[in-house]
Amino acid sequence: MFKIFAKLADWVTHDLLQIAPQTHLAEAVHFFIEDTAKIFFLLTTLMLLVGFFRSWISPEKVRHWLDGKPMLLAYFLAVTLGAITPFCSCSSIPLFIAFLGTGIPLGVTMAFLITSPMVNEVAAILFGEAIGWQFTLAYVGTGMVTGMVGGAIIDCLKIERWVEPFVFQINVPKDGIEERKLTLKHRLNHAWGETKDILQRVWLYVLIGVGVGAAIHGFVPQEWFIAHAGKDNLFAVPMAVIMAVPLYSNVTGVVPVAEVLISKGLPVGTTLAFIMSTVAISLPELVILRKVLKVQMLAFFVAYLALAFVIVGYVFNYVF
Amino acid sequence: MKKITILGTGCPKCKTLLANAEQAAKSKGIEYEIEKVQEIADIVAYGVMSTPGLAVDGKVVSSGKLLSSKEIEKLI
Structure with a gap:
């Protein structure tokens, strides 16, 4: 169908x-045009579809579903909801305050916040189509497990003191809003509005991602990757994670890069570690989170994610 | 006298919602007063997690949606 x-x-x-x-x-230009057209086409159609179904899920409802669940179920539910909802980093602060203010545990809240930007259904489908559905599974699984384990560790360590104290002082009403009945037209409008929003936010990342992918595809010889970052090189995984920390891209923007890296022979685990680190550890996100989290918590957050991605990289290199 | 509250951190959508709300109140010809709540902590205290939100006489009637002035007319 994508021919x-x-x-x-x-x-x-x-x-x-x-x-x-x-x-x-020619190789580079061909790649750039094919991937740009394909990604924007898929992004638009999938966002419309997802946006339509998502009009049934609001952050207020997510909070309600998480409330009072047993811990293990709560972690699982938090990362699942995190995976299917694309709440942008601009809404992560209100979400964070409202979750904690209504008694959702810190670990469950963090599990949601870790997984939410990492796992994205459009990226999952793009990965499946470009690289293979096993990779999609590895990607979604990594995002969810990283969130759950991170949340559980945070709850075990009881590090609420690393959250800015004002967060706990806000009196958040538990059942604030009556939902209006939405008509089909509202839902379609919602889908269209959300799609426009997301396209506006990610188009540049996609173009840069495809551009970088095209350049590697056309100009970097395969032998280079195999010689420098093959499976035998044990430093390749940590290096990939560290290199990606200062880089930031929306997850849809890293799809073409991942596609090319794998086709050039970079091992699956190393690629996964690289893209996860690019997506999940980002300076703009940290700046936003600083409003509610103390520096110690941010340092913990970055260190945990980096370590998790290194482990993920080794495990997948070993398995595949 | 209706009190209309716009809950939003100053995003473009919040500004449009403010304009739509004013238009709705004017075309309905009611007496009104509009206030903006821009601090995240205060917005969350209304129970709103996705901006922009709209409250009438202190009661939240919408969150996370950019309503048209026609839609707002029905809510105020």
Whole structure:
């Protein structure tokens, strides 16, 4: 079904731009056009679909579902909801305050906040289509387990003192809002609005991601990756995680990069560690979280994620 | 006298909601007063987690949605 994008790229590269086939430039341009068209097409259709179904799930409802559940179930529910909801980092602060203010444990809240930006259903489908469904499974599983384990550790350590104290002083009403009945038209509008929002937020990341992917695809020889970052090189995984810390991209933007890295022979675990670190550890997100979390908690947060991704990288390199 | 409260941190949607609310109140011809709540802590204290939110006479009637002025007319 996605052959049409390859055909489009053939036509633009060879007929329209007249670039000689089998050259580095042709490969790069072809990749850029095919992936840009494919990702934006999938992103738009999937977001519309997901946005429509998501009009049944509001953060207020998520809070309600998490309330008073036994701990293990609560962690699982928190990361599941985190995986299917794309609450942007701008809503993470109100969410955080409201969860804690109504008695949801800190670990459950953090589990939700860790998984939410990492796992994204559009990226999951793009990975499946571009790399393989095993990779999708590895990706979703990693995001959910990292969130659950992180949440459990935070609850075990009882580190509520690393949260800014004002958060616990806000009096949050438990059953604040009556939901209005939504008509089909409202839901469709909601889907359209959310899709526009997300496209506005991610288009640049996607273009940069495809651009970087295209450059690697066209110009970096396969031998380079195998020589420098193959499975035998034990430092490759931690290096990948550390290199990705200052990088930041939306998860949809890393799909083309991951696709190319794997096709060039970078091991699955190393690739997964690299993209997870790019997506989950980001300076803008940390700056936002600083409003409610003390520096110690942020340091713990980054250290935990980095360690988790290194472990994930080794495990998947060993398994695949 | 209706008291209309816009709950939002100053995002573009919150500004549009404010404009829509004013238009709705004017076209309905009621006496009104609009206030903005911009501190996240205060917004959450209303029970609103996704902005923009709208409260009428202190009661939240919508959250996370940019309502049109027609829709607001029905709520005020």
